[in-house]
Amino acid sequence: xxxxxxxxxxxxxxxxxxxxxxxxxxxxxxxxxxxxxxxxxxxxxxxxxxxxxxxxxxxxxxxxxxxxxxxxxxxxxxxxxxxxxxxxxxxxxxxxxxxxxxxxxxxxxxxxxxxxxxxxxxxxxxxxxxxxxxxxxxxxxxxxxxxxxxxxxxxxxxxxxxxxxxxxxxxxxxxxxxxxxxxxxxxxxxxxxxxxxxxxxxxxxxxxxxxxxxxxxxxxxxxxxxxxxxxxxxxxxxxxxxxxxxxxxxxxxxxxxx
Ligand SMILES: *C/C=C(C)/C=C/C=C(C)/C=C/C1=C(C)CCCC1(C)C
Numbered sequence: 001x002x003x004x005x006x007x008x009x010x011x012x013x014x015x016x017x018x019x020x021x022x023x024x025x026x027x028x029x030x031x032x033x034x035x036x037x038x039x040x041x042x043x044x045x046x047x048x049x050x051x052x053x054x055x056x057x058x059x060x061x062x063x064x065x066x067x068x069x070x071x072x073x074x075x076x077x078x079x080x081x082x083x084x085x086x087x088x089x090x091x092x093x094x095x096x097x098x099x100x101x102x103x104x105x106x107x108x109x110x111x112x113x114x115x116x117x118x119x120x121x122x123x124x125x126x127x128x129x130x131x132x133x134x135x136x137x138x139x140x141x142x143x144x145x146x147x148x149x150x151x152x153x154x155x156x157x158x159x160x161x162x163x164x165x166x167x168x169x170x171x172x173x174x175x176x177x178x179x180x181x182x183x184x185x186x187x188x189x190x191x192x193x194x195x196x197x198x199x200x201x202x203x204x205x206x207x208x209x210x211x212x213x214x215x216x217x218x219x220x221x222x223x224x225x226x227x228x229x230x231x232x233x234x235x236x237x238x239x240x241x242x243x244x245x246x247x248x249x250x251x252x253x254x255x256x257x258x
Contacts, residue, residue: 003060017230062089096129105191112251155207199232
């Protein structure tokens, strides 16, 4: 098993997450207000967790070849003439932690209650875990439909949780969001649409990539995930933390319009 040119993209991702983390630390260093601090802490951890997972992928520690675990994969229709299927497991240890934190940031901004936050996080965790099942499925007990079909079924289950999550992001947060004022409301809307728009690309990229139909190869797939991850985490954080008055007005309906 050898990593190829995708390592370049993984190193760029590692550097980008590190810089993002350092930027959030520097910006948040002198922030004394507890309300503001909460956002800095969550956002800094998002970049920090992604940094460590990217480092694990770039150094090669985080890659497994599924054909080592399941030699029968070679020669199946699913793999074609390929002899290995490299999986970067740190994507999932990253996403299982960072996607709930991203939602938590957004929910904090809206002033959501605990039940709403728990529902968002629950749907999100189910999405990532079933996505992991899709990624690792190699040995169906009943393989009359083929390995590829089993993987796509789990991908579909994960997409179901994703759609429920998006639905709830609008329904569950609607009341709170409508009470936000001026700039806070516009930041909230920007971030929410960012989540819908950017997160939507992940399942598409998975299915066209090496884990799914194999339309794009590993280097392109890795480059794409790197751009998505940096935008969804560092880009998200920059927009969220841009204005302190937005953070101060978070979750308050009686705030003065900006
Ligand atoms: C910073 C990382 C982020 C924002 C990752 C988001 C990941 C997803 C929205 C992944 C979704 C997937 C599905 C909906 C189907 C199965 C495959 C996944 C896990 C890529």
